[in-house]
Every structure is written in structure tokens, then in C-alpha cells.
Amino acid sequence: MIDPRKSIINKRLGRVKHIIAVSSGKGGVGKSLVASTLALILANKKFKVGLFDADFTSPSTHLILGVKNAKPREEKGVIPAHVHGLKYVSIVAYSRENALPLRGADVSNALMELFATIIWGELDFLIVDMPPGISDALLDVIRLVKGINFLIVTTPSPLAFETVKKLLELLAELKVPVVGVVENMKIRESNFIPQNVRDAGFRFLGELPFDPKVEDSLGNVDTLLKTDFAIKLAKIALEIFL
Amino acid sequence: MHEWALAEAIISSVSQIAEKEGLKEVREVKIKVGELQQVEVEILEFALSELKMDKLKNAKFFIEAVRAELKCRVCEHKWSFSRNRLDKESAEAIHFVPETVHAYIKCPRCGSPDFEILQGRGVWLESVKGVK
Incomplete structure (x- = not known):
């Protein structure tokens, strides 16, 4: 049995010039704040910027950005919401106010699903707000995303x-x-x-x-x-x- | 139309397999579609027929639906996913990201959200056949 999603990921990101994963070994150091603010700064400089909140169990970029309902659109894939000049995707659009308790394999699956289906289009920068630590999400983005x-x-x-x-x-x-x-x-x-x-x-x-x-x-x-x-x-x- | 994105992934994956295995033409592709993702099979079939080209031009796609089976990690209870127990928005969330099922469903016996998806999560390629 072959998972077909992996094969499309780099095509989906093919028109993104720079993919920057904002990461840390430790939680609570300000990754989401750095990622969100960096994305806003680059967008203010007229770059085309995407922000992907990949911290599925503890997403917080929506709170930093003051986003209430940034639901992606569906059109032959997932079309990011437009927020403060950014193309923006957070799993909060799907999990809403509920806790989302995920094990490592679930995190991997959700990451692969979103990387395979989000149509980012042309971007100068895609900023990825990573979850803390050295585990599945980190290993997956290294494995799946060429040129990160x-x-x-x-x-x-x-x-x-x-x-x-x-x-x-x-x-x-x-x-x-x-x-x-x-x-x-x-x-x-x-x-x-x-x-x-x-x-x-x-x-x-x-x-x-x-x-x-x-x-x-x-x-x-x-x-x-x-x-x-x-x-x-x-x-x-x-x-x-x- | 999430099905289009998945169809593109299938076509891309089958093309890579054909290349790797030296197939001149792909004749048959078997796909399994998990019930949890609630993929509209007709749309997926249509998207595949629209997207297939080159070595896949004459390929036939066989799609099999797989029941979604869940198992509680706490009390080991097994049960089947049922879309009917969900409101429209929750079902749609699971369609886009099946893992969000953990936000909307709990074990019917003990109430834990800590369960595994034994089968029927999403889209898988079962086999690719063709001529060399």
C-alpha cells in the first residue's frame, strides 16, 4: 500500500522561493510570536508571504494575529485564508475551540495531508510555525519538504x-x-x-x-x-x- | 473539491511508480478510500479521468471504499465511524484533516479521545499495473 500524498508535496511548494521553519528544542520560547511577526514584517515589505501554523496541538498564531474565522476555501485543494496581507492556514480552522489530542503518527498524517492539499501558489516566503521539540513534526518537515x-x-x-x-x-x-x-x-x-x-x-x-x-x-x-x-x-x- | 487535490496526488504518485518500474503504459490502478475522510468517489473518479495523461491515458481506476474502524487505547473498545453522528461543520473538518476526528469523537464506551484509526483513514494506492 502506497500513500500517494508524499509525491505531490514538493509540487505544491514549487512556487515558494523560501520555506522557513521557525523552530526550537524547547516550548515557550516565543516561536509563534517570532514566526507571526516575521511573516507580518516580510509582508509589509511587499513580499508575498504565507504563514502555516504547524503546531497542531497548541496552535497560537491565530491569537497573535487576532484572527477569528480564517477558514481556508476549498477549490481543487485548500486555498489559504487571507489575513493581514498573509496567506494563512491554521488547524484551528478545523478543530475550532476544541482540544486536539494527537499522537505522533497523527501529527505526521495531518502534516502530510495539509502539505499535500494546501495550494500556496506563488510566495516569496512560507513561514512555518513548528511545534516545540525534536519529534515527529520536525522529522517530517525535514523528510517531506525539499529546501526547507x-x-x-x-x-x-x-x-x-x-x-x-x-x-x-x-x-x-x-x-x-x-x-x-x-x-x-x-x-x-x-x-x-x-x-x-x-x-x-x-x-x-x-x-x-x-x-x-x-x-x-x-x-x-x-x-x-x-x-x-x-x-x-x-x-x-x-x-x-x- | 478536496478530491481534486487527492486525485492530483494519486496521478503524481502513479506516474512516479510507472517511471521507477519502467512501465510504458499504466493499465490498472487500485485505490482504497477510507470512509473517515468522506471522499466523494464520483468526484474523485471524475478528477482522475480529467487529470490522467501520457502513460496513464488508458489507465482504469478501481476505487474501493474501506470502513473506518476506531479502537480506544484506554478501554480497547472498537467501533465504526459514522458521519451521521456529526454536525456538518465537524464532518467537513474531518474531511479536510481526518486527524481532527480527535476533536469531535470520543470512545462511546469510556469517553476517551485517545483512540487509534485502525483502518479507513484516507486515500491509499493498493496496486499499479501496466506494460513494460
């Missing part, structure tokens, strides 16, 4: 970096391209993360401040883009992608 790049998020904490370091080692071993590492929620001067990232042979992209205004801006993208967090991320994004 990783942007890694950590916090200043050695506890976060311990698993981030393992993720970086794994990506290096698998020869998966890594754009670099951003340090989020920086609260005081420290060279611990930049030094360790460079020592591991990766590019340190910069630090994002712990910005209390971010919490107040959740759901309001105009306010979000004015936070110190977003302004700093915009500088990093322009250095990397322009």
Missing part, C-alpha cells in the same frame, strides 16, 4: 539552550540548512547564547528584548509591529533576507 530552512529560537536560559543545542547538532548532522539562531526574551547583558551559538558553528542572528508590551498587543498586529520586539526582529529580518 530553519530559523531557531532560544531564550537566554541555559535550560532552553540545552535542547536548542541538541536540535542544532541534529540539523547539522542531517545537513539541513539553518538560517541562524535568535535569542528571545533577553532581560540582561550576557554573551552566553551568542558565544555558544557561534561555538557550535551557527550564525547568531541577534537578540530580541523581553518586551512587556508584546502581551498587550496580542491580537492587534498594528500595535505588535510597533513594539521594541518587532522593531528589533524587523532589523534582523532585513539583514537576513534582503
Whole structure:
């Protein structure tokens, strides 16, 4: 028995110039915030951008973007919703307010289903908000999506970096391209993360401040883009992608 | 019309198999369609007939529906999926992403959402036959 979905995935993504998976070994480091804000920043620079929330059991990009009903359309496939200048897909459109308890194999199946059926069309960037950790979703996007790049998020904490370091080692071993590492929620001067990232042979992209205004801006993208967090991320994004 | 996207995947997969196995022409393709995804077989057949070309031009597609069987991981109860117990929106969600069944269905015996789909999830290729 052969699963036919795998064979179509790279055709579906064939007109996407850059696919960036925003990932981390650890949860709660701000991946979704970085992914959503990065997508908005690039869209504001007139790029064609897609945002795919691949964190099926704990999706949160819809809350960051203030999206209430972004249901994809069905037309010979899944046509992403248009939200704040982005093509946007989150499983919340299907699971709604319900908990979605999935085991690893289910996550793999749902990922493959959506990658095989979403018609992204022409994009400059597809930003994928990954679930935390080094498990099925990570291994699946590496296996299924040709040319995917990783942007890694950590916090200043050695506890976060311990698993981030393992993720970086794994990506290096698998020869998966890594754009670099951003340090989020920086609260005081420290060279611990930049030094360790460079020592591991990766590019340190910069630090994002712990910005209390971010919490107040959740759901309001105009306010979000004015936070110190977003302004700093915009500088990093322009250095990397322009 | 999710069926079109699935039909494209089938055509792409069969073309790759034909290439790999050195088939000059594909004559017969057997497909299994799981009940859980609620694929409209007529639309899938139509999409396949519209999309087939080159080596698949004369291929015949045989589609077999497979009952969706679920098994609770907690109490081991087995049951069959029934679309009729769902509202339209939940059924549609499962059509697009069958795994969202875990958001809408629970074990009828113990109420757990921790169940496995034993069979009948989505679309599978059973066999591809042709001439070399």
C-alpha cells in the first residue's frame, strides 16, 4: 500500500522561493510570536508571504494575529485564508475551540495531508510555525519538504539552550540548512547564547528584548509591529533576507 | 473539491511508480478510500479521468471504499465511524484533516479521545499495473 500524498508535496511548494521553519528544542520560547511577526514584517515589505501554523496541538498564531474565522476555501485543494496581507492556514480552522489530542503518527498524517492539499501558489516566503521539540513534526518537515530552512529560537536560559543545542547538532548532522539562531526574551547583558551559538558553528542572528508590551498587543498586529520586539526582529529580518 | 487535490496526488504518485518500474503504459490502478475522510468517489473518479495523461491515458481506476474502524487505547473498545453522528461543520473538518476526528469523537464506551484509526483513514494506492 502506497500513500500517494508524499509525491505531490514538493509540487505544491514549487512556487515558494523560501520555506522557513521557525523552530526550537524547547516550548515557550516565543516561536509563534517570532514566526507571526516575521511573516507580518516580510509582508509589509511587499513580499508575498504565507504563514502555516504547524503546531497542531497548541496552535497560537491565530491569537497573535487576532484572527477569528480564517477558514481556508476549498477549490481543487485548500486555498489559504487571507489575513493581514498573509496567506494563512491554521488547524484551528478545523478543530475550532476544541482540544486536539494527537499522537505522533497523527501529527505526521495531518502534516502530510495539509502539505499535500494546501495550494500556496506563488510566495516569496512560507513561514512555518513548528511545534516545540525534536519529534515527529520536525522529522517530517525535514523528510517531506525539499529546501526547507530553519530559523531557531532560544531564550537566554541555559535550560532552553540545552535542547536548542541538541536540535542544532541534529540539523547539522542531517545537513539541513539553518538560517541562524535568535535569542528571545533577553532581560540582561550576557554573551552566553551568542558565544555558544557561534561555538557550535551557527550564525547568531541577534537578540530580541523581553518586551512587556508584546502581551498587550496580542491580537492587534498594528500595535505588535510597533513594539521594541518587532522593531528589533524587523532589523534582523532585513539583514537576513534582503 | 478536496478530491481534486487527492486525485492530483494519486496521478503524481502513479506516474512516479510507472517511471521507477519502467512501465510504458499504466493499465490498472487500485485505490482504497477510507470512509473517515468522506471522499466523494464520483468526484474523485471524475478528477482522475480529467487529470490522467501520457502513460496513464488508458489507465482504469478501481476505487474501493474501506470502513473506518476506531479502537480506544484506554478501554480497547472498537467501533465504526459514522458521519451521521456529526454536525456538518465537524464532518467537513474531518474531511479536510481526518486527524481532527480527535476533536469531535470520543470512545462511546469510556469517553476517551485517545483512540487509534485502525483502518479507513484516507486515500491509499493498493496496486499499479501496466506494460513494460
